[in-house]
Amino acid sequence: MNAFAHGRQVVLGTDGAVHLEAAPPAAVQARDDVLLAPVHLGICGSDVHVLRRAHPFIAPPVVTGHECVARVIATGPDVTSCAPGDLVVVNPLISCGHCERCREGVANQCPNAKVLGFGLPGLARDRVVVAGRFCHRVPEGVAARTAVLTEPLAVGWHAAGRAPGLDRVLIVGGGPVGLAVLLAVRARGAGHVTLVEPVASKRALAAAFGADQVLAPGKLPASRQVDTAFDCVAAPATLASAVAATVPGGTLVVVGVPSGDTSVPLARTQRWEIDIRGTGLYLDRDLDAVLAFLAGPSRPDDITRLITSEYDVERAADAFAATADPEQTKVLISWPDPA
Ligand SMILES: [Zn+2]
Ligand SMILES: [Zn+2]
Structure with missing residues (x-):
């Protein structure tokens, strides 16, 4: 019998390597x-963190994959969100749907939630089954290669919604999440936006996506004061520079996943009434807002410049290896579209 009778899955192994293994039936x-x-x-930075055992909560072995656009092959009789032949984006946050947080509409705070590719087997499989309520239909005219950006962009959309004021904004980090925050604050009518990023090619992308000021780390003038700082790195040094740039009464939004508990400049935060807010994943409405943005006129024509390389699933290990290059923004693993 074919070892891959039910298809393949991409597994982040306990040996620190990426394996193609036989998938269970779907x-x-x-x-x-x-x-x-x-x-x-x-591939997301947090997937790479899992592979390298640098994730705060999850360790290998894990079937990876949470940023996915997929073709619908078949649906059960109660599914209303999509139909066979549709392209869908999956919300990988598998919330319980009945706890207090879910009923209040904040499923990202569901204490029972697990995320595909982390606490649950992920979407990097030839065939995968998810419940219909987690599928979001991709609008007409949005290509699969654009729609795959929905999940990382939704992180930025949700983060932007956590900020009370966007007149003057600082974004620390210009990877996929920082650039997603940039696009999101622009879509919400932000005033002046400064983005700090060490890699020149990412700074160029930030300028193309509408940042007013793009700087290398350490170049932020002490006079630059912002109402909201988004730290998309969440390391002690970036938290310090973000808090230093935030005005009294301003807000620091922690977007990056810290590699563990870390220090923040608490004295300035206390004295000057700077609010620190977390932002975790997104809600269904963020995914829908991103899909509408991708289908609409305000989407940058060159948004797929976020994708810097692409590998067939057979080369999933090479795809993960490619993410080590700081010039890479978003690396894709791809399958032939059965449509
Ligand atoms: Zn992600
Ligand atoms: Zn719940």
């Missing part, structure tokens, strides 16, 4: 099941 069983064929999958 078929519609429950009435709300959707059988999907992934088309593109983005």
Whole structure:
């Protein structure tokens, strides 16, 4: 029998390597099941953290994958979110749907939630089943290669919604998340936006995506004061510079995943009433807002410049290896589209 009779899955192994392994069978069983064929999958910094055992909560072995656009192959009789043949983006935050936080509309705070590719097996499989309520149909005219950016962009959309004021904004970090925050604050009518990033090619992308001022680390003038700082790195040095640049009464939004508990300049934060806010993942409405943005006129024409390389699933290990290059922004793993 073929070792991959039920298809393949990409596993982040306990040996620190990326493996293609045989996947379990995937078929519609429950009435709300959707059988999907992934088309593109983005690799996220947090996936790489898991592989390197630098993630605060999750360790290998893990079937990876949470940034996914997929073709719908089959649906159970109760599914209303999509139909066979549709392209969908999956919300990988598998919330319980019935706890207090879920009922209040903040499923990202659900204490029972697990995320595909972290606490649950991920989407990097030839065929995968998810419940219909986690599928978001991709609008007409949005290509799969654009739609795969929905999940990382939704992180930025949610983060932007956590800030009370966007007149003057600082974004620390110009990777996919920092650039997503940039696009999101622009879409919300931000005033002046400064972005700090060490890699020149990412600074160029930030300028193309509408940042007013793009600087290398250490170049931020002491006079630059902002209402909201988004720290998309969340290391002690970036937190210090973000708090230093925030006006009295301003807000620091912690977007980056810290590699553990870390220090913040608490004295300035206390004396000058600077609010520190976390932002974790996103809500369904953030994913829908991003899909509408990608289908609309305000999307930059060159938004797929965020994608800097692409590998077939057979080369998933090479795709993960490629992420070590700081010039890379978003690396994709791709499958043939069965449509
Ligand atoms: Zn991600
Ligand atoms: Zn819940």
